[in-house]
Amino acid sequence: MRVLVSGGAGYIGSHTVVALVAAGHEVVVVDSFANSSPVVVGRLEALIGRELPVHAFDLTDKDKTEQLFASDRFDAVVHFAGLKAVGESVEQPLEYYENNLESTFSLLRAMRRHGCTLLVFSSSATVYGDAEPPYREDQALLSSSNPYGRTKVMIEQILRDVAAIDDTLQVAILRYFNPVGAHPSGTIGEDPQGTPNNLLPYVAQVAVGRRDRVAVFGGDYDTADGTCERDYIHVEDLAAGHVAALAHLRRALPAESSVDGKGARVHTWNLGTGRSTSVLAVIRAFAAASGRPVPFEIVGRRAGDMPRSWADASLAERELGWRATKTIDEMCADAWRWQAANPFGYGDA
Ligand SMILES: NC(=O)c1ccc[n+]([C@@H]2O[C@H](COP(=O)([O-])OP(=O)(O)OC[C@H]3O[C@@H](n4cnc5c(N)ncnc54)[C@H](O)[C@@H]3O)[C@@H](O)[C@H]2O)c1
Known part of the structure; x- marks a missing residue:
């Protein structure tokens, strides 16, 4: 087509x-x-x-x-x-x-x-x-x-x-x-303007040394480790x-x-993947994928954040024969390859 x-x-x-x-x-x-x-x-x-x-x-x-x-x-x-x-x-x-x-x-x-x-x-x-x-x-x-x-x-x-x-x-x-994540070549990826609104690009910018630490919004949610959980794909x-x-x-x-x-x-x-991962688990996975420390600090909750969100992704699997296959470790590894090769995103080119 x-x-x-x-x-x-x-x-x-x-x-x-x-x-x-x-x-x-x-x-x-x-x-x-x-x-x-x-x-x-x-x-x-x-x-x-x-x-x-x-x-x-x-x-x-x-x-x-x-x-x-x-x-x-x-x-x-x-x-x-x-x-x-x-x-x-x-x-x-x-x-x-x-x-x-x-x-x-x-x-x-x-x-x-x-x-x-x-x-x-x-x-x-x-x-x-x-x-x-x-x-x-x-x-x-x-x-x-x-x-x-x-x-x-x-x-x-x-x-x-x-x-x-x-x-x-x-x-x-x-x-x-x-x-989240990027093409495995590391040549295209997420390049937010200004301060990233999403967790992964923020974590990636901390790992590459552009920012000091990740502010984790809320550590007292009713979740496994107290931080928000999302369905990363x-x-x-x-x-x-x-x-x-x-x-x-x-x-x-x-x-x-x-x-x-x-x-x-x-x-x-x-x-979506049908699974949720906490902010702290993402930070740990990214630190492991990058081999860099990712300092963080737990601060107050952010207005409007839901404790947990994940998809029932079964309809897409039934009707489209589609299913997300990549793990959070692969997402972090690919995001890091992009960030490490392009610390300032496309602005480096
Ligand atoms: N990234 C996410 O977390 C997320 C989650 C859910 C839904 N979405 C939706 O997916 C879509 C793509 O998201 P993304 O993360 O790639 O965003 P992005 O900002 O990277 O890409 C959007 C693109 O659209 C272009 N654009 C915006 N307005 C335009 C206009 N009027 N005419 C022509 N081009 C225009 C921008 O220049 C940009 O290149 C958006 O509709 C977004 O709302 C994104």
């Missing part, structure tokens, strides 16, 4: 570009580089062994999006583009709603106009709000405590509404748990989940296989 990857220069998008090409797809990227570096393009071309067509524009621009679809033909869109920092979304709600919703509207309109019928969308475990894990796709409760998460809840609903009136559209909503497993979802959409299986009910062509799958 000829696949347009929106946000393909970003962390998850770049790894998925590699997986899609390896699966035999032709890939075209569109990215505004609002939260990524053009350096990634050359790295991707080296990995895939061919030129990667990249369109640098903001998808909230409906005219440019329309022009792209008018000048090329896509069988499918994998839609990663979006702003994703929870804290920033609280400070800048309008920017988040505008960017994440408008870019989706532009794509949906252009897809409908040009007969592109397959869409894979990046959603998040954050849509489960403060429900009790493990999370299942058919859980009724969809809420979120912040504007970023609410953009995901809204876009999921919009996709269902549009699919309800367009019987050609096939949609996969993928709810990611906590993506290797970004390569996540990328493979997109390839599997796309293959499923192309086969256009009947509506009964969807958890979204009768007549729906919207499929929702959790992408």
